[in-house]
Amino acid sequence: xxxxxxxxxxxxxxxxxxxxxxxxxxxxxxxxxxxxxxxxxxxxxxxxxxxxxxxxxxxxxxxxxxxxxxxxxxxxxxxxxxxxxxxxxxxxxxxxxxxxxxxxxxxxxxxxxxxxxxxxxxxxxxxxxxxxxxxxxxxxxxxxxxxxxxxxxxxxxxxxxxxxxxxxxxxxxxxxxxxxxxxxxxxxxxxxxxxxxxxxxxxxxxxxxxxxxxxxxxxxxxxxxxxxxxxxxxxxxxxxxxxxxxxxxxxxxxxxxxxxxxxxxxxxxxxxxxxxxxxxxxxxx
Numbered sequence: 001x002x003x004x005x006x007x008x009x010x011x012x013x014x015x016x017x018x019x020x021x022x023x024x025x026x027x028x029x030x031x032x033x034x035x036x037x038x039x040x041x042x043x044x045x046x047x048x049x050x051x052x053x054x055x056x057x058x059x060x061x062x063x064x065x066x067x068x069x070x071x072x073x074x075x076x077x078x079x080x081x082x083x084x085x086x087x088x089x090x091x092x093x094x095x096x097x098x099x100x101x102x103x104x105x106x107x108x109x110x111x112x113x114x115x116x117x118x119x120x121x122x123x124x125x126x127x128x129x130x131x132x133x134x135x136x137x138x139x140x141x142x143x144x145x146x147x148x149x150x151x152x153x154x155x156x157x158x159x160x161x162x163x164x165x166x167x168x169x170x171x172x173x174x175x176x177x178x179x180x181x182x183x184x185x186x187x188x189x190x191x192x193x194x195x196x197x198x199x200x201x202x203x204x205x206x207x208x209x210x211x212x213x214x215x216x217x218x219x220x221x222x223x224x225x226x227x228x229x230x231x232x233x234x235x236x237x238x239x240x241x242x243x244x245x246x247x248x249x250x251x252x253x254x255x256x257x258x259x260x261x262x263x264x265x266x267x268x269x270x271x272x273x274x275x276x277x278x279x280x281x282x283x284x285x
Contacts, residue, residue, distance in 0.1 A: 023046055023082070023083060023180060024046035024069065024081065024082055024180065024214070025080070025081040026042055026045075026080055027043050027079045027081075028041050028042070028079070029042045029043070029077070029078035029080060029088075030042075030076045031061075031075050031076055037258075038061045038064050038259055039064060039065075042065075042078070042256075043078075043261075046212055047212070048179070048210070049210045049211070050206075050212060050250045050251065051202075051212075051215060051226060051227065051252070052213075052251075052252055052253075052254055053214075053216075053223045053252070053253045053254070054215070054216045054217075054256060055217070055220075055256070055283065056256035057257075057283070060257060060259070062216040063185075065214070066104070066214065066216060068088070069082060069087070069102065070099060070102060070182070071092075071095035071098065071099070074088060075088050082098055082101075082102070082180070083098070083101055083179065085098055100178070101179050103173030103174055103176070103178040103181045103182065104181075105169050105170050105181065105182065105184065105186050106184055107184050107185040107188050107189075111165055111169060112157070113157055116153070116154055117154065117156075117157070117160070118137070118140055118144075118153045120157065120168060121140045121143055121144060121168060121171045121172045121175050122139070122140040123172065125140070125175055125176060129176060140153070140171075143175050146171075147170060147171050147204075148167075149168060149171065152164065152168075161194070162194060163190055163195070163198060166186055166190065166198050167198060169186075170198070170201050170202075170205070174205060179211065179212060180212045180214070181202075181205060181211050183213065183214070183216065185217055185218065186217070187199065187217065187219050188217075188218065188219065195221075196222075199225045199229075200231070202215065203226055203229055203240065204238070207231040208232075208233070220284060227252075227253065228242060228248065228251070228267050229242060229243055230243040230247050248267070249266045251266065251267070252265060252266055253265065253266070253270045255270075255279075255280060255283070257279055262279060263277070263280060270284075271284075
């Protein structure tokens with residue numbers, strides 16, 4: 001990590017970047033395109049193994065957060081750290097190492113239509129990381145087994161349902177064992193029952209694999225389900241249940257309004273805030 005002038009550093013940032021600190025840190029991040037302000041003084045942290053869920057109207061800056069983390073955009077001001085490395089001032093070559101520990105799930109799944117499920121899930125392993133073929137194949141099979149689609153390994157994307165394609169996209173994102181997964185509207189366009197299967201995969205990865213996650217969504221039903229449920233194994237069975245105690249506080253919502261964070265807190269706090277804030281109330285209604 002680069003050395004910075006400690007006299008100018010926000011002391012909260014020093015604490016956040018200490019041993020055992022958050023896996024993602026945004027500190028006073030600003031971004032504008034010409035006269036249009038996208039983000040203003042945005043600061044938040046993501047703890048390892050936790051979830052941040054970004055809500056807000058279209059154009060509020062939700063997906064921009066993901067692009068900044070990936071280094072696809074550079075902020076006008078502020079600092080961004082991923083896995084303790086400052087990424088906002090990195091070159092493209094330096095960013096490649098950071099992106100290796102990030103998995104991205106796009107809104108439409110974005111699978112390669114001409115490749116099989118096996119080839120889609122293993123694409124990064126085969127083409128970018130150059131894993132030995134037997135190791136890559138074993139990891140692909142393990143990953144598809146985890147999401148319950150092992151029997152579809154030799155199918156083409158066109159032979160899958162919409163929900164299956166999204167789950168394959170999640171498998172592809174997790175194949176290289178990233179510590180952070182980014183989800184950009186992963187359930188948009190899916191019916192409620194199918195969307196639930198995608199929500200459960202997000203929860204499984206967080207609670208059983210320890211993956212940290214950032215979820216951008218307009219789908220309130222899915223956002224609250226991910227925030228308020230947990231997954232555990234009971235023998236050979238997988239159980240999803242309501243999160244209780246400290247576990248219920250590990251998933252936090254961030255509401256963006258005109259580039260500013262207008263709310264940050266857990267699901268219960270969000271509901272309470274809606275009673276006092278007309279913007280949040282209108283969004284949740």
